[in-house]
Amino acid sequence: MLYLGKMSVDIKGKQQQQEAKRLHWFSGLFVVLSITGFVNWLFFPLPPFIEQLLSLVHALAGFIFSVVFCFYTLSHFRRTLGFRRPVILSIGLVLALMVLYLVVSGHLLIFTGVLERLSWLRDSHLWLSLVTVLLIVIHVLCHYLTFPERRKLVVPSRFVTLSPAINRTIFKTITLATVAALIVLMLDNITKAPPEDVSIDDYQYDYGASPFAPSLAQTKNNEFIRKRDIAGSMNCIGCHQASGEQWLASAHRHAADDPTYVRNVNLLQKSKGLSATRYCEGCHSPVALLTGQLTAGGQHAGVAGTVANLEGVGCMSCHGIRSLTSAEGVASYHFTPRSDYLFEHSSSPVLSFINEQLIKLRPALHKKELLPDVQKTSQYCGSCHSQFMDKSMNNWGWVKMQDEYQAWATSKFNLAKDPRFIHPQSKQCQDCHMEKIAGEDMAADSDGKINSHYFVGANVMLARQFGNEELYDLTVDFLQQDKVNLTIEPPEDKLSRQNPLYVSSEQRTVQNYPVALYRGKQAKITVLVSNQGVGHNFPGGAIDLSEAWIDFDIYDGAGQLVYSRGDLLANGEIEPLATVYKEVAIDRFGKEVWRHDLFNMVGRSYVNVIPSGSTDIVNFEFDIPDWATSPLTISATLKLRKLNQPYHDWVNEQEKIKENPIIDIARDAIKVPLLKTPAVMSEKQNSLGEE
Known part of the structure; x- marks a missing residue:
């Protein structure tokens, strides 16, 4: 015991x-x-x-x-x-x-x-x-x-x-x-990975002291950026899967390998040299510009297989911008590389995993550096979506080009400019083009939503070019959301007879009087095109390339065509008398700059756009033939395509464009009875003729 x-x-x-x-x-x-x-x-x-x-x-x-x-x-x-x-x-x-x-x-x-x-x-x-x-x-x-x-x-x-x-x-x-x-x-x-040599011998300073001119891009002391600090967007997708997959389909990702851009930047290099492509690459491929590739011996982003071509406007191209240098556009931003976390760029899988987990565990620095407040403003987008050309490029003088930022700044979506046209909520570019959508992503908010990185706009051509059907459908839906509205005004019937019955004033305000048109007479139909939901001009962007137009048709009761405007010709161009919303740029000799060679542009011979909050009034006058049967079916469709036909054909000489879709943005149709001209009107006209 x-x-x-x-x-x-x-x-x-x-x-x-x-x-x-x-x-x-x-x-x-x-x-x-x-x-x-x-x-x-x-x-x-x-x-x-x-x-x-x-x-x-x-x-x-x-x-x-x-x-x-x-x-x-x-x-x-x-x-x-x-x-x-x-x-x-x-x-x-x-x-x-x-x-x-x-x-x-x-x-x-x-x-x-x-x-x-x-x-x-x-x-x-x-x-x-x-x-x-x-x-x-x-x-x-x-x-x-x-x-x-x-x-x-x-x-x-x-x-x-x-x-x-x-x-x-x-x-x-x-x-x-x-x-x-x-x-x-x-x-x-x-x-730590060995430091990259970013010094470049015999760099060409053809446009001044800045190595990035004629673009307005800047870095600290105007030093070149290491490729690893601006490229490598695929590494970001590991944590930001939803955002990354959307970016892969977006126009930003394809800003450099877009066949229209490739053709155009090659033209610029051939005409003015590789250093001149810095003007374009500051926005289309910051990787090529900021790493110092755009000099003798380098390659612009239009060259297939290069890192710059694969990246386009990559993750760091946008998220490396922490401040803006001006509101002029042409890459008016200041790029700053992000800080390295522990074991950044390590070749060891274990240490790379630890690095990723540290970023996830301590994301405050990551978020502070890569998502500053300036990136939530319209001016941030305007750093590239505004453009001018000066004498250094066109040998002429300063010429203003597209400016989505200025168009937004004067719209109802910005601060109130007129008490009659105040939008209930001020909106930035990101509110429309980067809407909140559900996504499995590290950056998702408390509701599981992220800002869309599809950057949905109007470029249906690129979506089809690279087989991104989801983005194509989203873009078509975006364009057809009644942001631009088309309405056919009922025609006035000047021959309507007086009604002998008494009608009170209250009834008169709501009474829809019958309207009719008459055989053998001239008629006028008014179409209203209202830009009520776009935060800038319609159309926007490079409107010397894209075009919107009204397809207007009238058919009689037997299906016979009575009148038409806005049809496509056999060569794919829009008929000359159509109402077209576009711009025609001209050079110093008054000739059209139709290949988007903006370094030759000194002005415009034609500009037709609809400012935000405005309405364009278009009148169609036509003769009604005696053979037409009642009723007349009058229809109008607002159409849009990314590329006008001459530019499309020119690009296709070297770069293959799979499709140039035409999107019906808005449509309206009415039926109007067709009558024989009243005898009283015929007698009145005869008497006037005798006099």
């Missing part, structure tokens, strides 16, 4: 020793977690390097802590559940559940990242950590105040201090954490 009792005591003593060791590590790791977590929170923002280092140590300590916690909790509750201390036991149970939640939520945060839609997980992890620290202090105090001396695992030297063993363990743990941090620093330094 004595032997069994002694054996039992020895076993119990060994269990207590094991639990004590686990308590030491539990305490040490908990202190490290508290320090790294609360320092990052209380002193935010810290220098990025320290912030990431603390987060990495916090994550590594958390993994080890989760294992120690499981073993310590099991042994601790196995030993203490029989104690008759309900307060301490209750606090211990609550603590165990809270620490378990912290362990689980911490692991989720490490692997999923700090997502906006899961912000409650981050907040609960933080605030519950504070409560846990407080409860642990209370739990320990209650332990030393109420437990008998013989049951205490550790006898404190003072009332509120931990044992020397725990103190030593905490010291060891902090030391290990420090060593781990030094190892991380060493690994980060060793695995």
